[in-house]
Amino acid sequence: MKYEWSMFCFKQKENGGTLIKNTLTGSVVYMSNQMLQEIDDWLGAQDLANPDCVDDLTGKNGMLVSVNIDELSVYKKIITRARNGKDAFFTLHLLPTMKCQLQCPYCFENGINKKSSMSKQILFQSVRWLSRYLEVNTNISALRLVFFGGEPLLRKNIIRLALPLFSNLAKKHRKKFFCEIITNGELLDKKIAGFLFQHNWKRAQITLDGDKDAHNQRRFGKNNRPTFNKIIENMRMILDLNFIEKVDVRINFDLLNADSIPALINFLAKLGYQDRMDLTFAFVNLTVTKRCSSGECKIKTTQDSENSIVSKNYLRFCQIAKTHGFSVPEEMVAGPLCIATIKHSVVIQPDGNLQKCFCSVGRPKYNFGHVLQLPVAYAKDRRFEMFEKRTRKCKEKKCPYLPICGGGCIWDSVCSSGKSGLEKPFCQKSLLSSVNQGLLRLNYGN
Ligand code: SF4
Numbered sequence: 001m002k003y004e005w006s007m008f009c010f011k012q013k014e015n016g017g018t019l020i021k022n023t024l025t026g027s028v029v030y031m032s033n034q035m036l037q038e039i040d041d042w043l044g045a046q047d048l049a050n051p052d053c054v055d056d057l058t059g060k061n062g063m064l065v066s067v068n069i070d071e072l073s074v075y076k077k078i079i080t081r082a083r084n085g086k087d088a089f090f091t092l093h094l095l096p097t098m099k100c101q102l103q104c105p106y107c108f109e110n111g112i113n114k115k116s117s118m119s120k121q122i123l124f125q126s127v128r129w130l131s132r133y134l135e136v137n138t139n140i141s142a143l144r145l146v147f148f149g150g151e152p153l154l155r156k157n158i159i160r161l162a163l164p165l166f167s168n169l170a171k172k173h174r175k176k177f178f179c180e181i182i183t184n185g186e187l188l189d190k191k192i193a194g195f196l197f198q199h200n201w202k203r204a205q206i207t208l209d210g211d212k213d214a215h216n217q218r219r220f221g222k223n224n225r226p227t228f229n230k231i232i233e234n235m236r237m238i239l240d241l242n243f244i245e246k247v248d249v250r251i252n253f254d255l256l257n258a259d260s261i262p263a264l265i266n267f268l269a270k271l272g273y274q275d276r277m278d279l280t281f282a283f284v285n286l287t288v289t290k291r292c293s294s295g296e297c298k299i300k301t302t303q304d305s306e307n308s309i310v311s312k313n314y315l316r317f318c319q320i321a322k323t324h325g326f327s328v329p330e331e332m333v334a335g336p337l338c339i340a341t342i343k344h345s346v347v348i349q350p351d352g353n354l355q356k357c358f359c360s361v362g363r364p365k366y367n368f369g370h371v372l373q374l375p376v377a378y379a380k381d382r383r384f385e386m387f388e389k390r391t392r393k394c395k396e397k398k399c400p401y402l403p404i405c406g407g408g409c410i411w412d413s414v415c416s417s418g419k420s421g422l423e424k425p426f427c428q429k430s431l432l433s434s435v436n437q438g439l440l441r442l443n444y445g446n
């Protein structure tokens with residue numbers, strides 16, 4: 001059998017050798033320059049005896065693959081299986097309200113109607129809708145209920161009603177059940193945290209925008225009410241009382257607040273919850289120039305020069321986080337699957353309209369159904385199913401990042417190119433490449 005390097009491998013020089021990662025299998029190897037040269041020589045003349053390490057590089061590790069294997073077909077099979085979800089979760093993002101008590105200037109929901117709130121009738125109808133969905137789609141193994149908004153904790157009454165209703169529904173259909181919340185954290189008090197805990201609370205995502213001063217300048221309430229101290233107090237409370245095992249701290253950064261992020265990491269480290277906080281660093285694209293409630297916004301695609309600053313900052317924050325004992329991600333992904341592209345997933349807006357992507361909420365043209373129309377099949381919106389079209393060029397180019405990107409975020413593509421973005425990739429290859437090479441070094445280098 002003849003071998004070649006997998007198309008999904010990327011390399012990073014490190015300490016007199018090379019780190020190699022396969023994005024499809026996740027395998028990582030370190031090779032001295034001499035060893036790598038031996039392999040490359042052998043690949044060029046495979047009638048010679050193979051070097052010892054060849055066996056370790058083939059098989060499950062997938063670093064070297066048979067020249068007869070169509071790797072793109074293997075990739076497609078894996079993605080299709082994951083998307084269609086045999087024994088899948090059903091992910092329900094429930095939006096009790098579009099209102100929010102904060103006034104963050106960069107909010108992606110700015111420009112839409114933020115006044116709508118869910119009525120009890122819509123909530124009850126959502127339960128009926130899901131009950132029917134579970135009857136039609138029998139392969140679902142668990143219900144994952146995620147509260148999102150607006151700020152979901154502005155409607156604690158809906159959360160209190162929804163949790164027993166959906167967990168009982170899951171029980172009735174013999175499905176596992178767990179809940180999550182994406183919140184700004186200011187209203188997360190002991191009572192509601194205890195209630196979430198009683199319903200198998202698995203995840204809380206809370207956003208911080210830098211150290212106390214930077215955060216309060218960006219994530220403030222009415223009359224510039226500061227929010228940092230309250231959010232930290234609430235985060236500590238849910239961890240100290242063991243309402244939840246871990247908190248996901250999403251740290252937004254852009255070119256304006258980047259220099260305040262190291263101070264925030266230092267601050268969080270001093271709190272001493274390193275093994276109970278997962279930090280994620282998210283770049284906020286400040287080049288959003290226009291949003292409108294009926295259509296797309298216009299995001300200027302992040303340029304390579306900007307990408308280089310973003311990746312340097314991202315890796316700088318990861319390095320500092322690692323030094324302070326926080327875990328750092330194995331890789332930065334931009335896809336290929338998300339709640340908008342997997343089969344069994346839906347966003348229910350306060351008025352009962354259904355969407356696939358949580359970033360398009362409040363834009364009626366992205367509605368694809370309503371909880372009053374009981375489902376007859378899975379939650380399908382064709383516009384988020386153009387995977388083949390979106391990745392055609394990526395495949396032609398044999399992009400090694402395909403398994404962790406798959407054409408990138410559809411919504412970013414729509415924001416960047418308008419309606420045609422649904423069919424196009426949103427390519428951030430220079431960013432993915434520099435960040436993932438840096439993470440490889442950070443996780444596996446010396
Ligand atoms: S399309 Fe983009 S924004 Fe929407 S859910 Fe997927 S990754 Fe998120």
Ligand code: SF4
Nearest residue numbers: 394399405407425427
């Ligand atoms: S969008 Fe760009 S980075 Fe992503 S898979 Fe396609 S070519 Fe690669």
